[in-house]
Every structure is written in structure tokens, then in C-alpha cells.
Amino acid sequence: MQSFTRHDLASLFRSFAARMFDERASLGVLDGEIGDADHGVAMAGGFEAAAKSLVETDDGSQTLGEGFSLAANALLNAVGATTGPLYASALLRASTLFGDTKEVPFERLPEIIIAMCEGIETRGHAKPGDKTMIDAWSPASHSVRLGLEHGADTVCILEQAAQKAAEGATSTRAMMAARGRAARLGPRSIGHLDPGAVSAAALIDAMATWAAFATSKDVS
Amino acid sequence: MSARKVQRGSNNSTNVRPPLRFGDDLLLWAAWLYYEEGLTQGEIADHMGVSRPSVNAYLADARVRGIVNIEIAPERFRALSIARDLQEHFGLDDCFVIPSTGSDSPLVDRLGSAAAQVLTRITRSGDTIAVTWGRTMLATANHLKIHSLQDLRVIQATGGTTAKIPWTPEACATRLADAIGARCIPLSAPAIVSSSAMRDLLIKESVLSEQMEVLAEANRIVLGISSLRPESTIHTSGFFDGIAMHEHYHDAVGSIAGRLISATGQAVDGPLEGRVIGIGLDEVLAIRSRIGVAGGMDKVQAILAALRGGYVNIMVTDADTARAILTSEGVEKGRPRPSEASPAALPERVQVKKFLNRPKDAVDESIAGALLAHEKCLAPIKGTTRALRALDGPRTGKVGLVIGGGSGHEPGFLGYVGRGLADAVAIGNVFASPPPDPILAATLAADGGAGVLHIIGNFSGDLMNFEMAAEMAKAHGVLVKTVITTDDVASAPADARAARRGVAGNVFVFKIAGAACDRMLPMETCFALAQRANERCYTMGVALEPGASLDTRRPSFILGPDDMEIGVGVHGEPGIARAHIATADETADMIVDRLLDEMRPAEGDEVAILVNSLGSTPHMELYILNRRLRERLKTRRIKAHVTLIGHYYTSLDMAGVSVTMMHLDPELKVLLDHPCTSPAITIS
Numbered sequence: 057m058q059s060f061t062r063h064d065l066a067s068l069f070r071s072f073a074a075r076m077f078d079e080r081a082s083l084g085v086l087d088g089e090i091g092d093a094d095h096g097v098a099m100a101g102g103f104e105a106a107a108k109s110l111v112e113t114d115d116g117s118q119t120l121g122e123g124f125s126l127a128a129n130a131l132l133n134a135v136g137a138t139t140g141p142l143y144a145s146a147l148l149r150a151s152t153l154f155g156d157t158k159e160v161p162f163e164r165l166p167e168i169i170i171a172m173c174e175g176i177e178t179r180g181h182a183k184p185g186d187k188t189m190i191d192a193w194s195p196a197s198h199s200v201r202l203g204l205e206h207g208a209d210t211v212c213i214l215e216q217a218a219q220k221a222a223e224g225a226t227s228t229r230a231m232m233a234a235r236g237r238a239a240r241l242g243p244r245s246i247g248h249l250d251p252g253a254v255s256a257a258a259l260i261d262a263m264a265t266w267a268a269f270a271t272s273k274d275v276s
Numbered sequence: 277m278s279a280r281k282v283q284r285g286s287n288n289s290t291n292v293r294p295p296l297r298f299g300d301d302l303l304l305w306a307a308w309l310y311y312e313e314g315l316t317q318g319e320i321a322d323h324m325g326v327s328r329p330s331v332n333a334y335l336a337d338a339r340v341r342g343i344v345n346i347e348i349a350p351e352r353f354r355a356l357s358i359a360r361d362l363q364e365h366f367g368l369d370d371c372f373v374i375p376s377t378g379s380d381s382p383l384v385d386r387l388g389s390a391a392a393q394v395l396t397r398i399t400r401s402g403d404t405i406a407v408t409w410g411r412t413m414l415a416t417a418n419h420l421k422i423h424s425l426q427d428l429r430v431i432q433a434t435g436g437t438t439a440k441i442p443w444t445p446e447a448c449a450t451r452l453a454d455a456i457g458a459r460c461i462p463l464s465a466p467a468i469v470s471s472s473a474m475r476d477l478l479i480k481e482s483v484l485s486e487q488m489e490v491l492a493e494a495n496r497i498v499l500g501i502s503s504l505r506p507e508s509t510i511h512t513s514g515f516f517d518g519i520a521m522h523e524h525y526h527d528a529v530g531s532i533a534g535r536l537i538s539a540t541g542q543a544v545d546g547p548l549e550g551r552v553i554g555i556g557l558d559e560v561l562a563i564r565s566r567i568g569v570a571g572g573m574d575k576v577q578a579i580l581a582a583l584r585g586g587y588v589n590i591m592v593t594d595a596d597t598a599r600a601i602l603t604s605e606g607v608e609k610g611r612p613r614p615s616e617a618s619p620a621a622l623p624e625r626v627q628v629k630k631f632l633n634r635p636k637d638a639v640d641e642s643i644a645g646a647l648l649a650h651e652k653c654l655a656p657i658k659g660t661t662r663a664l665r666a667l668d669g670p671r672t673g674k675v676g677l678v679i680g681g682g683s684g685h686e687p688g689f690l691g692y693v694g695r696g697l698a699d700a701v702a703i704g705n706v707f708a709s710p711p712p713d714p715i716l717a718a719t720l721a722a723d724g725g726a727g728v729l730h731i732i733g734n735f736s737g738d739l740m741n742f743e744m745a746a747e748m749a750k751a752h753g754v755l756v757k758t759v760i761t762t763d764d765v766a767s768a769p770a771d772a773r774a775a776r777r778g779v780a781g782n783v784f785v786f787k788i789a790g791a792a793c794d795r796m797l798p799m800e801t802c803f804a805l806a807q808r809a810n811e812r813c814y815t816m817g818v819a820l821e822p823g824a825s826l827d828t829r830r831p832s833f834i835l836g837p838d839d840m841e842i843g844v845g846v847h848g849e850p851g852i853a854r855a856h857i858a859t860a861d862e863t864a865d866m867i868v869d870r871l872l873d874e875m876r877p878a879e880g881d882e883v884a885i886l887v888n889s890l891g892s893t894p895h896m897e898l899y900i901l902n903r904r905l906r907e908r909l910k911t912r913r914i915k916a917h918v919t920l921i922g923h924y925y926t927s928l929d930m931a932g933v934s935v936t937m938m939h940l941d942p943e944l945k946v947l948l949d950h951p952c953t954s955p956a957i958t959i960s
Binding site: 184240 | 504505506526527529539540573574576577580596600601603604606682704705706707708709710711712713735736737740741744767768775777825827828830832833845847848849850852
């Protein structure tokens with residue numbers, strides 16, 4: 057695969073939406089332990105709306121930046137809650153990353169993870185260890201930086217990032233929440249996974265899977 | 277009963293000691309094995325290395341002396357079983373868990389005392405003990421006293437630091453050596469040096485290299501475990517000054533002996549690699565007794581990492597921390613004891629019945645129905661289904677009042693829209709903030725040219741979405757000021773008021789702000805009055821049953837048949853503590869004590885009271901609670917100027933109550949009495 061296009065962006069978001077739909081119930085259960093059980097519904101609804109807006113406008117006229125921006129707004133207005141502004145900020149940051157180009161080299165795909173992580177950090181002000189989605193995004197983002205520095209293969213970089221995000225999500229079990237609704241539970245939040253970190257890990261994993269599939273199609 | 281007597285009674289073993297978790301208490305040990313483990317007296321004799329008649333005597337003695345009833349009190353008991361679970365799960369040689377409650381001394385001090393007991397029991401003549409640094413290490417040294425042993429050496433496990441703290445590596449080692457009459461060997465170098473070349477050079481110096489040789493001979497090490505959280509002491513230690521931790525050590529979750537470790541206990545390398553003078557992680561692992569001493573909820577992740585890495589084989593901690601570690605590992609905490617079993621629970625509600633069509637339509641359909649029910653008061657706003665305005669609200673020159681938040685807080689928030697209250701409302705999904713678009717629509721609809729006041733509860737989703745909407749409104753030329761309510765006393769301590777949730781106190785804050793706006797007061801005044809109303813509001817909630825999710829129709833958390841949940845919020849989430857269910861008067865007393873404690877009213881002061889159902893608690897119980905609240909206020913000579921009772925701010929259908937008191941002053945009182953017309957409150 058040579059480049060990542062606006063058409064690929066729609067396809068990527070369809071993967072995100074499908075994955076969030078699959079994870080909906082289990083995320084709800086996790087959120088029920090320390091929150092109000094709606095995280096799965098919010099993520100599924102938000103990414104469904106984003107994917108829908110991207111697919112409906114996939115007529116070749118938009119730039120990647122416009123695509124990300126459209127997805128951000130669709131997601132924001134479908135969700136609200138905390139998920140809406142955080143992922144909208146993440147996607148808006150990704151939209152400035154690719155600016156007004158209609159396609160970028162496929163090797164730049166992992167940069168989306170770095171940009172999204174920065175967007176979330178800026179909007180939410182959470183730090184690693186606060187038991188939030190940042191505990192998945194931050195290690196994934198670091199791992200992408202490392203991979204890009206070493207010129208690693210794109211799919212490998214994404215798979216490594218997915219693994220780091222999954223480990224990060226698992227590590228939230230031992231954390232006491234310092235931000236968001238679960239923070240009010242104090243020590244009672246320990247022992248539960250953070251649903252935001254788990255859904256973040258699932259998104260990054262979906263991206264890696266999508267990229268592997270896209271590349272394999274390319275070869276054949 | 278002394279240890280010597282045991283050895284006399286033993287035929288084959290002269291060196292059997294009870295596991296650490298029993299301290300030196302042989303009666304407790306015997307009683308545990310007999311009553312808890314269900315061992316026979318013969319088996320216990322083998323286990324303890326004593327004769328069977330001795331066991332028999334112990335058990336009789338334990339009963340006569342009431343140890344079974346008194347010594348194995350619930351908290352001790354729990355600590356014992358948690359210690360065993362921790363020991364088994366991590367394959368520790370031993371584990372000592374102290375109760376988390378029951379004493380006024382600080383945790384660090386009590387952990388130090390426990391660690392001192394452990395050291396007293398395991399230290400032998402000729403030992404070389406390495407020691408790290410920190411508050412807990414210093415507390416350990418302060419509690420320690422050993423006279424009888426010879427040829428002890430204490431060696432500093434890391435180089436020194438110039439940080440201005442009492443618990444430096446030098447101080448901890450010196451104090452520990454003094455306490456046990458040992459020779460103290462320092463490491464005559466800084467813990468962190470400027471380069472690895474400098475380290476290599478220093479290590480070759482004969483003084484330091486001799487000291488490092490002693491360190492390599494250590495057969496015991498006492499380790500503090502530090503978290504890397506912003507509040508941890510490591511940031512005052514001077515160890516990592518000038519190092520961008522986040523930049524280089526993003527994998528690290530904790531630190532032992534000045535070395536950083538990951539969640540799985542692996543060493544994490546960074547710019548300090550090669551610049552540390554002190555014991556290495558591999559060298560720690562080579563030491564026979566590795567006593568970890570640490571506790572506290574902020575350290576759970578770090579302790580877990582140290583245990584996973586095997587850096588500790590004797591753990592000293594407290595019950596809450598131990599329980600949190602086990603929970604994090606997915607181990608069932610403190611196995612249920614038959615004696616603790618409660619009476620048979622009623623069958624759990626597995627499915628909750630609801631009048632619903634499709635759950636995803638619930639919010640929109642309820643807004644549609646509310647509009648019809650209150651058509652003389654509410655009107656839709658063009659272009660959005662998730663924002664409504666007051667028919668008789670916004671006026672030119674009047675500050676607009678916009679409220680909003682998630683659905684499920686009935687009759688909020690649309691119940692507080694109308695003349696004399698809010699001008700417009702933005703409505704989110706169940707327990708989820710509305711997105712910026714409807715908030716913007718509500719803001720524009722409420723704008724009368726004098727600015728718009730947003731009042732929202734302190735929840736991260738609401739903060740972010742309302743902040744974004746305010747930015748968008750500014751682009752439309754509308755000035756927005758925001759008041760964030762923080763009345764829930766249970767959600768954070770008084771000195772962290774800004775972190776508290778905003779719950780039912782909203783009702784009073786809306787009322788005050790609505791009246792101020794209706795009186796055409798300028799923005800600054802409306803804002804200040806709303807702020808003051810919030811500052812003088814105090815709320816606390818208690819739940820008897822969880823609410824149920826519309827989507828899953830399942831309870832939002834599980835509460836045992838004898839439990840009540842204290843300090844619940846309004847999103848179906850659990851509260852801050854669980855307690856045995858109390859009577860109405862006891863519950864009212866608990867709430868009123870807490871609220872008045874913070875409010876500190878003087879005799880003759882007036883308050884407004886809201887006794888609020890969290891959803892499924894009926895008026896009957898609210899009235900019973902109110903009766904007791906008023907009795908308590910009367911004896912304090914506090915007048916209730918206004919009492920609201922009923923469904924004012926629910927958490928869907930949770931069974932429970934929240935009580936709000938607003939401490940009135942003359943100005944707030946007048947505004948509270950100002951006329952208003954809305955679906956939920958009408959004052960003429």
C-alpha cells in the first residue's frame with residue numbers, strides 16, 4: 057500500500073465503529089463497576105456517527121484534514137459526555153496533522169496515534185497514572201515515536217502500539233482514579249479496569265488490524 | 277507463653293516459628309490452625325513443632341483467656357487472612373499485614389513499627405543488612421531496638437543525597453545501625469552522579485569499592501517502595517532532579533532503591549543508566565531476605581510492581597493496601613468466613629421492569645412528553661431536539677440563565693426552566709453531558725444582550741462540553757460566565773471543595789441565580805450570588821438500593837441485603853463507603869451531623885432544606901427523615917425557612933435520599949422567596 061487516502065479514512069472509521077459496537081457490552085460492564093455503565097454505548101454511538109459522516113461524504117472532494125474534522129464534529133454531537141470532547145479534540149489534532157492533503161504516505165499512519173494522544177492530553181489534562189484513557193494512549197504514543205525513529209515497518213509499529221496500549225489498560229487496575237467520575241470513588245476505584253483505557257486500547261488494536269488487512273490486500 | 281518453652285516441648289524441631297502474620301502469638305497461631313484451618317490437634321502439633329498435649333493446652337488456654345473471641349477480632353482476622361492470601365499469591369516467604377484502622381498513629385509510623393518487629397524476629401548475629409531510604413525506613417529504624425546480637429553490619433543501599441529531608445539514605449542507615457548496635461557502613465558518594473564515566477571513576481576509588489563489596493555481602497535488605505505519583509516523596513528526594521521523568525520513564529510506575537521499575541517489575545532504563553551509585557535490581561534479587569515495607573493507596577501500583585518483580589520476599593503492609601493489591605490481581609479479597617455470612621439474601625433483581633419503547637429513544641420521547649405536559653412554560657428551540665427554552669423567560673437587558681446536564685436527574689434539568697428560574701436548558705443522554713451544539717443553541721436562545729450565565733455540576737463531561745459551547749458563544753458575540761456547583765460533601769474533603777460533585781444543591785443555586793437574573797441584576801452580581809449560593813450549599817446522599825440502567829435493565833451496582841451505600845452521587849455510581857443499614861433517625865443524624873459540621877451555623881440562623889428522593893424512595897420515608905432533621909435543627913436553634921420534599925434531583929430509580937441544606941443570609945432569603953413558575957417549582 058502506497059498511500060493513505062480520504063477513502064481509507066472512511067474505511068478505518070468503519071473498523072473503529074464495528075470494533076466499538078462489538079465491545080459495547082463489555083465496556084458497559086466495566087463502566088458499571090466504577091461509573092454509570094454508558095461508556096460502551098457512548099463509544100459505539102460516537103464512532104458510528106463519525107464513520108457514517110465519513111462514508112456519506114466520501115466523494116473524493118475532501119482532504120484528510122476535512123475528513124478528520126468532520127468525524128470530530130459528528131462524534132462530538134452524537135455523544136457529549138466526556139468521550140465526546142476528548143475524542144473530538146483528538147481527531148481535530150489529527151486533522152491539523154495532515155492538513156489539506158488528500159493523501160499521505162502509508163508510513164505516516166502511526167502519527168495519528170501521537171496526534172490523538174496530544175489532543176486528549178490537551179483537552180483533558182490527565183496524566184499517566186490517573187487511571188484514564190491516557191494510560192493507554194500515552195504508552196502507545198511513546199511506542200509509535202520509538203518505532204518511527206527506528207524506521208520500523210508501519211504494521212509492526214501499530215501492532216506494537218496496540219500491545220503497549222493493552223498493557224497500559226491492564227495496568228489501570230492497580231491505579232486509584234485521580235480524574236473523571238471514578239475519582240470520587242477514591243480507593244474503591246482500585247481493582248477495576250478503566251473503561252476509557254480499555255476502549256482506547258481496542259481502538260488502537262482496530263487500527264493495527266485495519267492496517268494489516270489493508271497491507272495484505274495490497275500485496276495480493 | 278515464650279518461644280523457649282515451645283522449643284523444649286518440641287521433639288524434632290528446635291527452630292519452628294509461627295509465620296510472621298501471627299507475630300509472636302502462639303495461642304493465636306494455634307487457635308487459627310484449629311478453628312480456621314480446621315486442623316486436628318495432632319496436625320497442629322506437627323505444624324508448630326510442639327507436642328500434642330501442648331496444643332491441647334494452648335487451645336484450652338486460648339478459650340479460657342478469650343483469645344478466640346477477643347484476639348481474633350474482625351479486623352485482626354481479616355489482616356491475618358489477607359496476609360495469607362498475599363503470601364500465597366506472590367509466593368512470599370512471609371507476610372505481615374497490620375490493620376488499617378484501630379490506631380491514631382500515622383500509617384508510616386505503624387508500618388515502621390511492624391517492620392521493626394519483623395527485623396527483630398529474623399535478624400541473626402553476623403548479618404549484613406542493607407537499607408534504603410524514605411519516611412517508612414526512618415520510622416522502621418526509630419521503632420527498632422535489638423541488644424543481644426553481635427557482629428552486625430548495616431550498609432547504605434544507595435549513595436547519598438543533599439536533599440533537605442530527614443529520611444536521607446545516610447540518616448536511615450545510621451539510625452538503623454544505632455538501633456541494633458551494628459557497625460554502619462555508608463556509601464561515600466552521591467546516589468546520582470553527573471555521568472557514567474564519573475561513576476566508573478568513583479567506583480574504582482578504594483574507599484567506595486570497599487563499601488560496595490560490603491553491599492554485595494548483604495544477606496538482608498529493608499526496602500522502601502515509592503510510587504511515582506506527583507504526591508510521592510521521591511519528588512522531594514533530590515534523586516531525580518533535573519530528569520524529565522515523563523519523557524524518559526513513561527513505562528515506570530514505582531521505584532525501589534533509586535531504581536525505576538515497570539508495572540510488571542522490569543527495570544526501566546533511561547538517562548540515569550550508568551549514573552546511579554548503589555545496589556542494582558539484580559543484586560537486590562540475589563539477597564536472601566528482602567523485606568518490603570510500604571502502604572497507602574497511592575502506592576498500590578508500585579508495590580504490585582515490586583512484588584511481581586520478586587524484589588520483595590517478606591512483605592509488610594496494611595490491610596487496605598493488601599486488599600487493593602489482591603483486588604488488582606483479581607484475587608478474591610479476604611475469603612468469606614462462615615461466621616461473617618449474612619442471612620439469606622432476597623433474590624437479586626435480575627431484570628428491572630420499565631415503561632420503555634426502544635431504550636435509545638427514551639430521552640427524546642421523554643422530552644417530547646414533557647413539552648406537552650408543560651406547554652404553558654416550555655418551548656422547543658429550533659434546530660435541536662436537545663435544548664428547550666422558557667416561554668416567558670429571555671428578555672432584552674436580562675442576564676440569560678442556562679442550565680443543563682445529563683438526563684436521569686428528574687425533574688432536572690427541564691423542571692427548573694421558566695420565569696424566575698432558568699431561561700433555557702441543554703439536555704444530554706442519561707447521565708452524560710449534552711454536546712456543545714445544544715448548549716450553544718440554549719445559550720443563544722437565552723441571550724438578552726446582557727450576557728449568559730451557565731450553571732453546571734462539577735463533572736468532567738459537563739465542564740468540557742460547556743466550556744466548548746462558551747467558546748462558540750463568544751464567537752457569536754455572547755459573553756458567557758460559568759458557575760460550577762460543588763455541594764456534595766461526601767465527594768471530597770472540605771479543603772478540596774473545588775473537587776466536589778455538584779448534586780441536589782443545584783436546585784437552590786438555580787433558584788437564587790434565576791431570581792437574580794429575573795430582577796435584571798447585572799451579570800457580575802448574578803454570577804456572585806450564584807457562587808455564594810453554591811458556597812453555602814451542603815448535600816449528602818445515602819442509597820438503600822442501586823438504580824437500574826435503561827439499556828441493560830440491570831442494577832447499577834450490587835448492594836447486600838443489610839447494606840446501605842453512603843455518599844452516593846447522582847449517576848447510579850457507588851458511594852464512598854458501605855455500612856450496615858441504619859434506622860431513619862440514625863441516617864438523618866449521620867447526615868445532619870456531617871452537614872452542620874461543615875456549615876457551622878450560629879443559633880438563630882436560617883436554612884433552606886431539600887429532602888430529595890433519589891428516585892424510588894417515596895414521600896413517606898422522606899417525611900420520616902425530615903421529622904428527625906427538624907428535631908435536630910430545633911435543638912440547635914436553627915430555623916428552616918423553606919423545606920422542599922420530593923423528587924428534585926434523582927439518580928434514575930435509585931432508592932435513597934439526599935439532604936441539602938443552604939445556609940441562608942438576608943439576601944439569599946429574599947431571592948429564594950422571589951416568584952417563579954416552572955414545572956418543578958412554582959412560587960407566586
